[in-house]
Structure formats: C-alpha cells, structure tokens
Amino acid sequence: MVDTPAATSILRGTRSRGAAWSWAAILLCLVCITPILFVFVAATGDAEGLWGHLFETVLPRYVANTLGLMVGVALVALGFGIPGAWAVSRYRFPGRRLFEWMLLLPAAVPAYLIAYTYTDFLEYAGPVQGALRDLFGWSSARDYWFPEIRSLEGASLVMGAVLYPYVYLMARTAFTLTPASLFEAGRLANRNLFWSVGLPIARPAIVAGLALVLMETISDFGTVEYFAVETLTLGIFNVWLGMNNLPAAAQIACLAFFFVLALLILERYARSRRQYSDTGRKAVAQTAIQPGPAGTAWCLAACLTPIVVGFVVPVGVLLSFVLRGYSLSLEDAALDAVLNSLLISGATAATVMAVAALIVFVSVYRGGRWMRILAAMAAVGYAFPGTILAIGVVTAIGALDSGISASVEVLTGVPSGALLSSGIGLVLFACAVRFMAVGYGAITTGVQRLPPNMMNASRVLGHGFASSFRHVILPLVRTSILAGGMLVFVDVMKELPMTLLLRPFNFETMATHVYQYAKDELLEEAALPALMIVAAGIGPVILMNAALRRIGAGRGG
Incomplete structure (x- = not known):
C-alpha cells in the first residue's frame, strides 16, 4: 500500500x-x-444546625416509616405477583391468555392515582362505607369500625397493588424458563412443585424484581404525601421547600441513597445467581397443566384479585366521575x-x-x-x-x-x-x-x-x-x-x-x-386527565406481554 x-x-x-x-x-x-x-x-453545605434538630425529632420517624412501608409493599407485591405468575405459567384454565397481560395492567396506574381513588372509594362519604351503613342500619362512624386508608398500611396496600407487576414479570419469566425435567424430578420425589422446585429456582429473579419494587417505594412522593406517611422522600420535600434548607435536604437524600445502594447491591447479587434458572436453549419447557375445579377457582382468584385491586377499582372510580358528568x-x-x-x-x-x-x-x-x-x-x-x-x-x-x-x-x-x-x-x-x-x-x-x-x-x-x-x-x-x-x-x-x-x-x-x-379533595374534576395518564401506560403493558410471550414461544411454552 x-x-x-x-x-x-x-x-x-x-x-x-x-x-x-x-x-x-x-x-x-x-x-x-x-x-x-x-x-x-x-x-x-451549611445546614444551619438543622440536621441535629431533625435527628432528635423527625428523622427516626422518617427512617422507621420508610422501612415499614418497604416491608408492607414487599408483602403485597409478593402476595399479588408470585401466585399470578405461577398460575398463568403452570396451569391451563379459562381466560389464561387474557390474564397473562391483564396482570400487567396495574403497572399503567401511577401509585399516587390509586391512592387518590381508594381514598375516595373507602372514605366515610364513599360508596363502600355508605353501602355498609345502609345495609346494617348504622347512622354514624361511632356505630362501627372501618380501617383507615390514609395510613402506613393503606399506603402499603395501594402501592403494592400497582408495583407488583415487577415481581410478576420476573417470576413469570423464571417459571416459564424452568425446564420440564426439574418438575418431573420433583414429581418423582413426591415434592410440592411450587415450594420445592419453582420458587427456589425463581428466587433470584423474584428478588431482583422485588428490589425494583422497593426502589420505586423509596422514590414515591405522591402517595406518602397524600396519606401523610412521613418517609425520607417526604422529609426531603418538607425540609427543602418547607424549611428552605437545601443542604439539610441533601443530607437526608444521602441517607436515602444508602437504602437505594443496599437495594442495588441486592439486585446485583440476585442477578448474579440467575444461572440457577438459565438452563440453555435445549432444555424442554413444561406444558401447562389442566387443574381440577378447586385448582381452577384458585387460579382465577390469584389472577382476578390483583387486577381488581390494582386496576379495575381505581379506573372504575375515575370512570364513574366522568360518567356522572x-x-x-x-x-x-x-x-x-x-x-x-x-x-x-x-x-x-x-x-x-x-x-x-x-x-x-x-x-x-x-x-x-x-x-x-x-x-x-x-x-x-x-x-x-x-x-x-x-x-x-x-x-x-x-x-x-x-x-x-x-x-x-x-x-x-x-x-x-x-x-x-x-x-x-x-x-x-x-x-x-x-x-x-x-x-x-x-x-x-x-x-x-x-x-x-x-x-x-x-x-x-x-x-x-x-x-x-x-x-x-x-x-x-x-x-x-x-x-x-x-x-x-x-x-x-x-x-x-x-x-x-x-x-x-x-x-x-x-x-x-x-x-x-x-x-384539594377535588379529584373528580381531574378524572379525565387522570384516565389519560392511565391510558398512556397501557401501550408499554402490551409491549411487555408480547416480549414475555416470545420468551415462552422460544421455549415451547
């Protein structure tokens, strides 16, 4: 050259x-x-001595509420996500194909929206308590006890109801990729296939999904602010805008960062162990089982409960506002x-x-x-x-x-x-x-x-x-x-x-x-924009389900 x-x-x-x-x-x-x-x-920066005051007064409460909320959301997300994933990946029952993607629908509902709608749905003047008073003849709140939705437990329920699709996605993928030979071995050993085979193999994927759920929980503002649950995120907001002290807010943010860092390490560790569920292309995927009447009822309950709680009720409340004018x-x-x-x-x-x-x-x-x-x-x-x-x-x-x-x-x-x-x-x-x-x-x-x-x-x-x-x-x-x-x-x-x-x-x-x-307690006036936010989130839900189906098709499931 x-x-x-x-x-x-x-x-x-x-x-x-x-x-x-x-x-x-x-x-x-x-x-x-x-x-x-x-x-x-x-x-x-100079927090002007506010950090010591926060540590002595509200900071322990911020940390305790954050940890409590993480535990509550984790329990709801696991309880909604894993049974639904197991049902659609292992059993053949009426509506299975429909439930596969409907279980992802709550992901289209922002956590703050479900908080607003459930407060309207379950408050004293709402339809649930109104129906109970009419049914039992109660005349005032002193006549009965009803759980308070604006609480740590209420926030755990509503946030878990829309964040569980992270766990569902990971668990369903892991269950789908589990080879049929492992289930056959468990069946021959007369072991419970879910507890002895499916769950242990899917555990790393489930932990990875749960880490994402908890990161979203830490970052939530709308729900905890509306429910008056004082978490680290709400504390950052209050100190920054309420007390006009950016350095102190940044110091609380650094504390919250350590929570996030722990979850990132947990998620990375879970991903490093995913080889337990990755058995190569030549493995034969399991075929869906036809359950009996009791099994079919369980599958329907496992699928319908999270869909109703996380999507049907909040969207129904918003639609009712629109239909009423x-x-x-x-x-x-x-x-x-x-x-x-x-x-x-x-x-x-x-x-x-x-x-x-x-x-x-x-x-x-x-x-x-x-x-x-x-x-x-x-x-x-x-x-x-x-x-x-x-x-x-x-x-x-x-x-x-x-x-x-x-x-x-x-x-x-x-x-x-x-x-x-x-x-x-x-x-x-x-x-x-x-x-x-x-x-x-x-x-x-x-x-x-x-x-x-x-x-x-x-x-x-x-x-x-x-x-x-x-x-x-x-x-x-x-x-x-x-x-x-x-x-x-x-x-x-x-x-x-x-x-x-x-x-x-x-x-x-x-x-x-x-x-x-x-x-301002005027959610009904903003029902249409709220529904538009939900509608915008349905497209990615369809994309996610299509990707999961391709995974199942690639493994013969």
Whole structure:
C-alpha cells in the first residue's frame, strides 16, 4: 500500500472524526453523572444546625416509616405477583391468555392515582362505607369500625397493588424458563412443585424484581404525601421547600441513597445467581397443566384479585366521575396540562433515545472497558428517587448559572442572572438524567442481538463510523429505539416529584394538575386527565406481554 499524502490526510480525518464521536459520548456521560455527584456536593453545605434538630425529632420517624412501608409493599407485591405468575405459567384454565397481560395492567396506574381513588372509594362519604351503613342500619362512624386508608398500611396496600407487576414479570419469566425435567424430578420425589422446585429456582429473579419494587417505594412522593406517611422522600420535600434548607435536604437524600445502594447491591447479587434458572436453549419447557375445579377457582382468584385491586377499582372510580358528568370537557388549565405533558414527555423521550443511542454505539463499537463503565454509570439516574435527583440537578445547574453570570459580568459589567435554572429546560434535563437508564437498556438489548462483526464489515466496505451508524446499525435497532422511547414517554408523563419541584411558576403537567386537584379533595374534576395518564401506560403493558410471550414461544411454552 502506497502511503500517499492524500491517503494520510484521509486516515487522519477519519481518526479525527472517530475521536470526535468518542469525546461527544464521554461529555454526554459526564453530563448525566454530574447531577448525581452534586447531591453529595449539596450535602456538604451549611445546614444551619438543622440536621441535629431533625435527628432528635423527625428523622427516626422518617427512617422507621420508610422501612415499614418497604416491608408492607414487599408483602403485597409478593402476595399479588408470585401466585399470578405461577398460575398463568403452570396451569391451563379459562381466560389464561387474557390474564397473562391483564396482570400487567396495574403497572399503567401511577401509585399516587390509586391512592387518590381508594381514598375516595373507602372514605366515610364513599360508596363502600355508605353501602355498609345502609345495609346494617348504622347512622354514624361511632356505630362501627372501618380501617383507615390514609395510613402506613393503606399506603402499603395501594402501592403494592400497582408495583407488583415487577415481581410478576420476573417470576413469570423464571417459571416459564424452568425446564420440564426439574418438575418431573420433583414429581418423582413426591415434592410440592411450587415450594420445592419453582420458587427456589425463581428466587433470584423474584428478588431482583422485588428490589425494583422497593426502589420505586423509596422514590414515591405522591402517595406518602397524600396519606401523610412521613418517609425520607417526604422529609426531603418538607425540609427543602418547607424549611428552605437545601443542604439539610441533601443530607437526608444521602441517607436515602444508602437504602437505594443496599437495594442495588441486592439486585446485583440476585442477578448474579440467575444461572440457577438459565438452563440453555435445549432444555424442554413444561406444558401447562389442566387443574381440577378447586385448582381452577384458585387460579382465577390469584389472577382476578390483583387486577381488581390494582386496576379495575381505581379506573372504575375515575370512570364513574366522568360518567356522572364531572371532568367531561378539558378546560383551559387541563388542556394546558395535557399539552405540557405531551411536550415534556415527547422532548425527553427524543433526547434520551438520541443520547442513549450515541453512548451505547460508541461504547460498544469504539470504546474500551472504561468507556463501557462510564456509559453504565450514565444510566444510574433511574436508581435515584426523583426528589434526590432534583437536588442534584438544582445544585449542578445553579453552579453552572453562577459561573456563566460571573463570566458575563466580567465581560460586560452586568450580571446575567439565572439563565439555566429557570424554565422547562430544568425539568427536561432532570427527566432525561433519571430515565436515561430506560433508553440505555432498550438500545443495549437491541445491539446485543446484532452480529458482533457487523460494524467491522461495514467499515471494511469503506463506510466510516458515522455512515455505518446511520445506515447499518440504526435501522436494525429501530424497534428497540421505538420501544424505549415509548417507555420513556410514559414514565415522564407519570413523573410527579421532579416535575413538582422543578417546574416553572404556573406550569402544570397532567401529573401535577391531578395532584393539585386531589390535594384539594377535588379529584373528580381531574378524572379525565387522570384516565389519560392511565391510558398512556397501557401501550408499554402490551409491549411487555408480547416480549414475555416470545420468551415462552422460544421455549415451547
């Protein structure tokens, strides 16, 4: 090969463009990581002695309530998720195919919505207590006892009822992938197949799903605020906005981070043990069993109970408001909230998928070990509760704003004021950082299905990295990008705490609009936007069920 000046110039240009892609990916990774680091920076600030006061008064209660809520939600999620997963994966009964995806429907209902609807459904003036008074002739609340829904136990029930699909997904996948030979061995040994075979093999997957449930529990704000359950997340909100003390709120956030870190370690440990349920493609999957009448009744109860509690009742309450004439038309405020939600969700989804695509492709096809580690770190924002991440975003953007203002003042003599820490850009940035993991995971899954040498083959044919990325790799992972974008869109539409903390004045999304009405005990006026949030979440539910069916079909189940 002749080393001509032209060839040398082309080679240098190609390397320069490749380096530009790598530096762009590194910069984007650092941008995603920075707010997380600034949570700890904010915690080093002067809390004005408030931390000691909090430790002596409310902090123990925050920790105890957080732990109690985690235990309660875990029990509900396990009780709803595992029996339903076992029923649809092991037995053949009427409606089984329908229940497979209906058991995922509660995932479309945000926890704060189910809290609002159950409070209306079970309160003294609600239909349940009204029917009991009419039935038994009671005239006042002194005549009978009824459990209080606005309590730690009530919060555990309603949150577990919409978070159990994490456990259901993982358990159903593990049960589906368990080889028939193991069940045959258990049957020959006259052992209970669920307790001796199915559950032990699925335990790592179930623990991984439960870790996700508990991370969502820690990050919840709407439910605990509405039910007045003082958890760490609510404490962050109260100290930040109520006491106007960001450093103290950041210190509570660091304490909450240790809970999240423990769950991340637990989830990682569970995933490392998943080889117990991964037995290879050649294993024969079990066939569904036809149960007797008692078994069929149990299967129907195991499937119907979580669906009714987690989806039918809350959606039924919202529909009843609409059918009775409330919230039939979208007024200006509600219409603005809908448009704002579509704007924020669409812009965030597009940003996340574009950034995630660049980070994943560079880390896989151009980066080494450290680039892959940096890319994975850029996707850890999802593990942080929205209130914690909001502190990091405000601190990081505030520091950047201060630097810009100081520079402008040096150059012009006039301070610029807050340029970046106001407006919807702050909400967009926070949502993009938090949900980057969703886009990263979706695109990584798509890339892993491609032949490993496809990029090299394209480069051998004379295409540069950008051309190969645009014309070869991108079209092949288009489905994964669309699926990830849909998931991000729905997650942002349901997001409440970050939007509530960071939104500009007089800027409402559907989540904050519903929250404001529910807080004023006027949920019926916001029933239609609430139903729109639920409807938006049904699309990902259908996608998840389709993916699970493909897994079952691949194993002959």
